[in-house]
Amino acid sequence: MKKISRRKFVEGTSAGIVAVAAIPAVEAQQKTAPAAPSVNPTVPRTAIKLNVNGVDHRIEVEDRWTLVELLRDHLELTGTKIGCDRGECGACTVLVDGTPLYSCSQLAVWMNGRSIQTVEGLAKNGKLDPLQEAFIEHDAPQCGYCTSGQLMIAKALLMKNARPTRDEVRTAMTGNLCRCSNYNHYVEAVMAAGVKA
Amino acid sequence: MTPLKTVGHGTHRIDALQRVTGAAKYTSDIHLPGMLYARVLRSPHPHARIRKIDVSKAMALPGVNAILTHENCDITWGSGDQLNQRRLFNNPVRFAGDPVAAIAAIDRHVAEDATHLIEVDYEVLPFLTDVEEALKPGAVVIHEGGNLSLNNQRQPVPQTYKRGNVADGLKAADHVFEGNFTSAHHNNAQLEMRVSVATWSGDKLTVYAATQGIANCRTDIARDLKMNVDNVRVISEYMGGGFGNKNQCQDSDLMAAMLAKQAGAPVKLEFTRKEDFVAVHGRWSSKQSYKVGVKNDGTLTAIQMTALTGAGAYRKGSCDLSGTEIYQVPHLETSVSPVYTNTAVAANYRAPAYPQAVFGIESLMDDVAYGLKMDPMEFRLKNMTRKFRDQTPYTSIGLEDCIRKGAEKFEWKKRWKPEPGSGAGPVKRGVGMAMGMFGSGLGRSSAVARLDGQGQYQLHVGVTDVGTAAKTTMGLIAAEELGVPLEKVTVVWGDTDTCPYSVGESGSRTTVQTGMAVIEAVRDLKKQIAEKGAPKGNDVLTAMATTNPPPLQGASRNSFAAHFAEVEVNIETGHVIVTRFVSAHDSGRVVNPLPAQSQVQGGAIQGIGMALHEELLYDKRSGQPLNAGYYGARIMTHLDAPPVDVVWVETDEPYGPFGAKTLGEPTIIPTVAAVANAVYNAIGRRVKSLPITRDKILQALAKNGDVA
Numbered sequence: 067m068k069k070i071s072r073r074k075f076v077e078g079t080s081a082g083i084v085a086v087a088a089i090p091a092v093e094a095q096q097k098t099a100p101a102a103p104s105v106n107p108t109v110p111r112t113a114i115k116l117n118v119n120g121v122d123h124r125i126e127v128e129d130r131w132t133l134v135e136l137l138r139d140h141l142e143l144t145g146t147k148i149g150c151d152r153g154e155c156g157a158c159t160v161l162v163d164g165t166p167l168y169s170c171s172q173l174a175v176w177m178n179g180r181s182i183q184t185v186e187g188l189a190k191n192g193k194l195d196p197l198q199e200a201f202i203e204h205d206a207p208q209c210g211y212c213t214s215g216q217l218m219i220a221k222a223l224l225m226k227n228a229r230p231t232r233d234e235v236r237t238a239m240t241g242n243l244c245r246c247s248n249y250n251h252y253v254e255a256v257m258a259a260g261v262k263a
Numbered sequence: 264m265t266p267l268k269t270v271g272h273g274t275h276r277i278d279a280l281q282r283v284t285g286a287a288k289y290t291s292d293i294h295l296p297g298m299l300y301a302r303v304l305r306s307p308h309p310h311a312r313i314r315k316i317d318v319s320k321a322m323a324l325p326g327v328n329a330i331l332t333h334e335n336c337d338i339t340w341g342s343g344d345q346l347n348q349r350r351l352f353n354n355p356v357r358f359a360g361d362p363v364a365a366i367a368a369i370d371r372h373v374a375e376d377a378t379h380l381i382e383v384d385y386e387v388l389p390f391l392t393d394v395e396e397a398l399k400p401g402a403v404v405i406h407e408g409g410n411l412s413l414n415n416q417r418q419p420v421p422q423t424y425k426r427g428n429v430a431d432g433l434k435a436a437d438h439v440f441e442g443n444f445t446s447a448h449h450n451n452a453q454l455e456m457r458v459s460v461a462t463w464s465g466d467k468l469t470v471y472a473a474t475q476g477i478a479n480c481r482t483d484i485a486r487d488l489k490m491n492v493d494n495v496r497v498i499s500e501y502m503g504g505g506f507g508n509k510n511q512c513q514d515s516d517l518m519a520a521m522l523a524k525q526a527g528a529p530v531k532l533e534f535t536r537k538e539d540f541v542a543v544h545g546r547w548s549s550k551q552s553y554k555v556g557v558k559n560d561g562t563l564t565a566i567q568m569t570a571l572t573g574a575g576a577y578r579k580g581s582c583d584l585s586g587t588e589i590y591q592v593p594h595l596e597t598s599v600s601p602v603y604t605n606t607a608v609a610a611n612y613r614a615p616a617y618p619q620a621v622f623g624i625e626s627l628m629d630d631v632a633y634g635l636k637m638d639p640m641e642f643r644l645k646n647m648t649r650k651f652r653d654q655t656p657y658t659s660i661g662l663e664d665c666i667r668k669g670a671e672k673f674e675w676k677k678r679w680k681p682e683p684g685s686g687a688g689p690v691k692r693g694v695g696m697a698m699g700m701f702g703s704g705l706g707r708s709s710a711v712a713r714l715d716g717q718g719q720y721q722l723h724v725g726v727t728d729v730g731t732a733a734k735t736t737m738g739l740i741a742a743e744e745l746g747v748p749l750e751k752v753t754v755v756w757g758d759t760d761t762c763p764y765s766v767g768e769s770g771s772r773t774t775v776q777t778g779m780a781v782i783e784a785v786r787d788l789k790k791q792i793a794e795k796g797a798p799k800g801n802d803v804l805t806a807m808a809t810t811n812p813p814p815l816q817g818a819s820r821n822s823f824a825a826h827f828a829e830v831e832v833n834i835e836t837g838h839v840i841v842t843r844f845v846s847a848h849d850s851g852r853v854v855n856p857l858p859a860q861s862q863v864q865g866g867a868i869q870g871i872g873m874a875l876h877e878e879l880l881y882d883k884r885s886g887q888p889l890n891a892g893y894y895g896a897r898i899m900t901h902l903d904a905p906p907v908d909v910v911w912v913e914t915d916e917p918y919g920p921f922g923a924k925t926l927g928e929p930t931i932i933p934t935v936a937a938v939a940n941a942v943y944n945a946i947g948r949r950v951k952s953l954p955i956t957r958d959k960i961l962q963a964l965a966k967n968g969d970v971a
Contacts, residue, residue, distance in 0.1 A: 109372075128372070130372060138292075139294075139370075142294075143285070144285070144288070144289075144291075144292035144294075145284070145285015145286070146285070147289070147291070147454070147455075147503070148291065148456075149454040149455070149456070149536070150456075150536040150892065150893055151535065151536060152536060152892065154536070154892060154893035154894045155454065155536075155893050157454055184285070185283075185284065185285035186284070186285045188284070189284060194280075194283070194284075198283040198284065201279075201282075201283045202275055202276075202279040202280065202283055203275070205275070205276065205279075205732075205857045205858050205860070205861050206283075207276075207279070207282040207283065207730075208504070208730035208731070208732075208858070208861050208862070208865060209453070209454065209455070209502060209503045209504035209729060209730030210281075210282035210287055210501065210503070210730065211289065211453075211454040211455045211503030211504060212454045213282055213283060214285050217283065235901075236901040236902050236904075237901075237902060239901045240900045240901040240902040241900075242901065243454065243893060243898060243900060244454070244865075245451075245452050245453050245454050245504055245506070245869070245898060246504055246730050246861070246862075246865045247864070247865040247866075247867075247868035247869045247872075247899055247904065248861050248864065248865050249864075249868060249899070249900075249901050249904035250864045250868075250904065250906055250907055251860075251861055251864070252901070253901070
């Protein structure tokens with residue numbers, strides 16, 4: 067990765083991703099990686115600032131990019147999965163300012179000034195979130211492809227309701243499909259994590 | 264059965280941490296330097312000949328690097344059709360969704376844009392979507408030789424099985440019952456869509472494939488691209504489900520490889536969710552007709568089944584039906600005719616030939632039991648299979664225990680109501696049950712076991728783990744045989760460069776077949792350790808085993824199951840909720856009860872979706888699929904899923920690794936019929952076509968009779 071000054075970046079000599087450690091010393095040196103080359107200058111691009119898992123990013127995005135594309139293709143956060151890319155399955159669920167959203171159905175440009183949490187941001191200081199521990203304990207993931215989304219929707223639920231009933235869990239998570247259909251174990255895991263929290 | 268130290272105890276998956284942290288790298292997570300993105304242009308017509316195809320405008324779009332069509336890419340996709348030559352790009356196109364072109368471009372938006380710039384001049388041909396219409400004289404011909412597909416011996420006649428003489432059996436019967444049942448084409452719908460990443464280094468090709476079997480995927484790619492198999496490497500580290508639609512190599516693997524070759528850069532080809540529903544494959548539909556002869560005391564004398572199955576536009580699967588084998592009956596005839604139509608292709612989906620056929624036979628047997636005023640459970644205990652095809656003894660059979668113990672757990676005697684449809688409305692409760700069985704044959708597989716100078720064991724197995732916990736299973740089997748804890752065994756999987764042949768996760772064969780190879784390799788390793796001593800420093804001991812047991816003579820190896828369902832049917836809305844479900848399974852010794860339970864519960868819940876919701880609908884006038892995608896398919900959600908109780912019947916099985924038999928696929932086999940029979944018990948009317956949707960239930964109630 068090439069290091070450039072903030073001024074150079076702002077002057078627009080190099081559009082790109084800027085990731086910095088959370089909050090302090092934003093004016094200090096920042097990192098940049100080349101954005102996807104703009105092959106078509108007629109495609110509008112917009113510079114946005116957002117925070118992902120505690121890390122600030124400045125990036126110029128194509129206005130047609132979705133949030134999940136930004137996360138997966140440009141921020142290398144591939145833990146969030148695409149199961150349908152059309153708002154049906156919930157595999158791409160992330161938290162935007164604490165609210166669970168399908169990241170395939172959010173445009174990246176809408177994320178200016180927002181704070182995103184993905185599955186990669188669940189474990190803190192090398193310690194798993196109680197939900198992650200419970201998911202392992204109860205064998206919640208089979209193929210695992212929907213798991214990140216199930217974790218994030220469950221996280222959102224437990225933040226609002228630390229001791230949900232079985233039916234509250236099922237209702238909250240019903241927008242997250244699991245074709246292995248391991249719903250029983252997902253619900254048990256969330257209930258167990260709720261008790262621990 | 265003797266308890267074991269490691270095998271048989273609920274153990275967390277060895278890759279569970281990767282699965283809950285987002286660290287697991289699935290095929291779509293692979294990003295290679297300079298990688299291009301690909302999209303496929305598909306036929307909008309159900310049947311058409313391409314007169315002309317002009318890619319010049321698409322090629323001129325900045326960022327487009329390569330375009331394949333039938334004009335510049337004549338590759339036969341061998342595993343795409345067992346009988347006909349199916350190319351990557353076919354002309355004529357035979358279903359709405361048949362690939363016409365594939366484009367590689369600098370990003371997926373440019374690739375998508377380019378699909379709109381390709382100009383195709385189609386000569387639109389007549390088409391058909393219905394299997395019965397397809398067999399009428401003068402019907403549109405989809406493949407040379409007619410719309411009745413060949414049988415498995417490549418003859419233009421139905422696939423048949425016969426024992427005894429059905430006419431004699433029906434003559435000897437006190438009662439003859441008849442019934443017609445149909446099942447819909449529905450989709451595997453695994454969360455991970457079809458995706459392939461291909462990259463060339465000189466004449467060597469590496470494909471990151473979402474495949475259920477890396478070894479077969481590799482040999483298929485080499486065959487279709489006319490390459491030396493040593494020049495093909497297939498990697499599948501994590502796999503997001505398949506349920507049979509990622510067996511072998513897929514067209515996306517070949518398209519990505521050819522695009523990468525033409526573009527001179529790595530290519531990632533991702534199908535969309537709609538493509539996954541329309542252009543991959545689902546379970547074949549069926550129309551089944553039965554005659555069953557029975558004595559007054561409930562003894563079966565004859566079963567006759569004739570059926571049509573919907574192959575779709577190509578013959579990718581066996582399109583067979585298997586259900587009658589669960590009954591003991593002296594006279595049996597079955598005849599199945601796969602038929603082509605201009606619709607989505609049908610092939611393997613979890614126990615491909617079973618749940619729809621078991622729905623048919625078990626629905627009719629329910630009618631027989633009620634007709635004779637017998638408890639359907641007692642009827643099944645009386646008539647269930649005792650020997651394979653009434654002839655060959657089973658190596659072990661726990662079917663009776665599955666029925667008895669499952670019924671006990673379910674409280675069948677208390678919950679079953681002898682008078683179907685009785686009880687006050689508007690919500691009627693009912694229960695149903697059904698049986699199932701599945702082959703658990705032995706077969707070829709390989710494994711490599713190593714011990715290094717640091718005392719760590721390595722096990723190399725060519726499994727991919729589609730969600731079954733296969734790599735953990737292999738590690739457990741090795742640890743058990745070695746007498747060490749699982750942590751002492753490092754499992755290496757998912758890469759043809761580092762792993763020997765495994766059959767792959769189809770036919771629920773990994774535990775049995777690759778598990779036996781693991782045991783053999785470990786035994787050899789132990790022998791070497793005994794002879795040479797444990798290795799020190801940089802020394803490594805290596806043992807490789809390939810097991811290829813001959814087919815069993817005079818014995819048949821099968822898994823068995825009985826499922827029990829309770830439903831509530833709202834007779835005002837037709838809405839069905841499954842409130843209680845018990846799955847009882849004989850899969851021999853259960854190697855890892857924790858993920859095994861996940862599989863049984865998941866199989867049952869998938870099956871409930873098949874019973875009540877799922878169907879890929881076609882508009883007959885346009886030949887267009889109407890509901891491709893999750894929303895339209897209405898697969899089961901958290902709110903639909905009942906708790907599923909699992910009952911293990913661990914028979915003492917003399918063959919297989921520590922007596923393990925097949926599990927993954929049997930978990931869905933009896934489910935559909937159990938739910939259907941519960942609906943009948945609830946409302947006293949039988950819906951004879953899958954899925955059992957609200958409209959059919961309301962229709963049955965309105966006309967006060969059964970509905971087709």
